[in-house]
Amino acid sequence: MATQLKCTQCGEWGEDSDRCPSCAAERQVHSTFANQENPNRHKAFEMPTMEWNTDPQIPHWKRSLINAGKAMHWAVLAVGGAIAWMAYWVAV
Ligand SMILES: [Zn+2]
Numbered sequence: 001m002a003t004q005l006k007c008t009q010c011g012e013w014g015e016d017s018d019r020c021p022s023c024a025a026e027r028q029v030h031s032t033f034a035n036q037e038n039p040n041r042h043k044a045f046e047m048p049t050m051e052w053n054t055d056p057q058i059p060h061w062k063r064s065l066i067n068a069g070k071a072m073h074w075a076v077l078a079v080g081g082a083i084a085w086m087a088y089w090v091a092v
Pocket residue numbers: 007008009010011012020021022023024025
């Protein structure tokens with residue numbers, strides 16, 4: 001069974017998802033589940049991955065500092081996660 005769609009132009013109902021059978025107006029179908037050409041939404045449910053700074057524009061010593069900072073950040077996250085995991089098993 002096809003979905004009945006209401007025309008936003010004339011208010012008539014029809015099954016054609018491309019255009020209205022009454023007035024031939026193109027449907028302005030808005031889908032909540034469609035990826036609306038937004039590249040950020042592709043990664044909405046992906047885990048963040050560690051990315052090293054490999055920008056050749058940045059001098060090597062500066063990149064080392066940036067990457068050391070990134071490593072520190074992930075170390076803090078790992079330790080924090082381990083503590084939360086232990087706290088859970090202590091609690092139950
Ligand atoms: Zn219409």
